[in-house]
Amino acid sequence: MSAAPSARARGRSARSRDASALVSLPQRPIGPEALRRRLQQAGREDWDFSKGRIFGSMCSQPHPAAVQASRRFTTANLGNPGLCPGTARLEEEVVSMLLDLFHGPAFGAGGHVLSGGTEANITALWMARNATQREEVVLPESAHFSFLKALDLLRLTPRWVRLDELGRARVEDFRRWVGHRTAAVVAVAGTTELGAVDPIPEIGRIAEEARVPLHVDAAFGGFVLPFLEGKGPPPAFDLEVPGVTSLAVDPHKMGMAPVPAGVLLLRHREASSSIAVASPYLSSPEASGLLGTRASSSVAATYAALTSLGVQGYRRGIARVLDLTRRLVEGGEALGLRTAVPPTMNLVVFHHENPVAVQTWMLERGWDVSSVRSPSGLRFVVMPHATPLTVSKLLLNLRSALTRFPPGGAGSVAR
Ligand SMILES: Cc1ncc(COP(=O)(O)O)c(C=O)c1O
CATH class of the missing domain: 3.90.1150.10 (Aspartate Aminotransferase, domain 1)
Structure with a gap:
């Protein structure tokens, strides 16, 4: 399911353990020059x-405009949206532009700007589980490992769908597994390992007939497939497919926004209410998302990337x-x-x-x-x-x- 752990990752974790053994919070401020040198050194070590x-x-x-926008919005926190109505408006516009790009319906759709594909996938399955009150997820063997986290957190049982010789999910396995226990069906548009696109129209028909949510993970492919030229129309993968109820797409991958930036689009805006909790001491009565405080500079950055390109x-x-x-x-x-x-x-x-x-x-x-x-x-x-x-x-x-x-x-x- 995932890329093998890299030699670089192994080296890095050993190094950070060594460093943390030596460092403690300084008694006195270290001063701007020492700080600058230390950060410069750390930055040089990064790729x-x-x-x-x-x-x-x-x-x-x-994109440079996205970096600039991100810097301008470092204190925005959409966890408390009443304090940043301007950023909230930008989020609505980002969601609206992406609903348009990914063929969302003219009325009733919605979405959220999140931290990336992992949060979007977990949130989509969380909504589906709460809405259906069921316990199984039917998903391809190619699904990103963020789904393993979702399955574990939400205590959902996977029904794995095998792949064909091109790395796409096999439709017959969806037919086999989708039923009265299914909380959600997952398909991928641009798998992490191979970039394969599952046969989403066929999977959509199965999900629609069974009346179960179909979440499409287009974290990588979302900013590629709509812009392919010269090979005929791209395969249908988004909200254009009637059975698709949610779609994850990552501006911080091919969308040219800085990390962290993910988007979860919803065919039915009210799907969010299944995960809402009361947030009485904040500026909105309810909060419906995994995070509390949200690094909302990503909203401005995504807006800047989308509109600049x-x-x-x-x-x-x-x-x-x-x-x-x-x-x-x-x-x-x-x-x-x-x-x-x-x-x-x-x-x-x-x-x-x-x-x-x-x-x-x-x-x-x-x-x-x-x-x-x-x-x-x-x-x-x-x-x-x-x-x-x-x-x-x-x-x-x-x-x-x-x-x-x-x-x-x-x-x-x-x-
Ligand atoms: C298809 C797919 N989904 C989800 C993710 C997770 O995204 P993130 O790392 O932004 O949480 C990735 C990451 O590579 C991915 O390729």
Whole structure:
């Protein structure tokens, strides 16, 4: 279900344990110069998207207007919306623009700006469980690990749907599992590991017939699929499909907003009431969301990204990353690699029997790539910070890595 833990992650957790053993709260203020030096040092240790060497992350260098907007709204807290009516209005406009983009109905729909895909997925299942009072979730094996958290927190039982050879959820398994115990059905538009898009119209029909909520996780694909050009209309995946009741989409992935920014769209605005609690001492009588205090600078940042780019800007950005993805695929194939599935978006997995060895080798040379376990492969997310030059350099390094760890083994997506 998830990308294998990276060598970098293992190194980082060891380092942070060492550091925390030495540090205590200073007795006296350290002063602005010492603070500046310390923060500068920490910042230098972090990976920098602008260098274009990160191919294992779904985040990128945000749009400059979004960064600026985020700084302007550092104190906004939509957990207490009466104190920031201007930010609340921006949230309504963000939700409205995205409902329009994702074919929401003209009346009665709603949504929330959240911290990301994890919060959106947990919230969607929370609403579905409370509304149906049932205990099972039917979801594909490709679902992001945030659903494991949701299942655990909400004490829901998974009914796993197998994948076909292209990494898409098998419709017949939904037919098998969806029934009177089902609290929610989940489908994915742009899976984390392969970028696959589930057959959402067919899944929607099953959910609609059974009258159960269908949540679509488009955290990654949401800002890609509507802007694809040249290959005919993109597959229907959003609120255009009648059975879809909620949709998660992440501005902080392909939406060019800074972290954290996720959005949960709801076909029926009142779905939120199933998770509402009284919040008597705040400016609104009820709160319906996982968080209390909300870092609402993400609302302004998302608004800025959406309006600064517009449909044209997103289309241009997607065309650019898809062109780089094509170069990566051609370059990889010239090195003897084979894609696990034909890429539909800016994400490529090449079969490899020992991807962690290649990943570690690349990491030691300053390249962030990731690995997946099923099928065993090397995974590259070609985000907007990539350039033709960095893709060429990546391929050169990959060539060296593959002379030590040559590819082999076909593997299979279907589990
Ligand atoms: C399809 C999908 N859903 C959900 C998530 C979780 O998103 P976040 O990390 O923003 O919580 C991810 C993250 O990669 C994802 O790819």
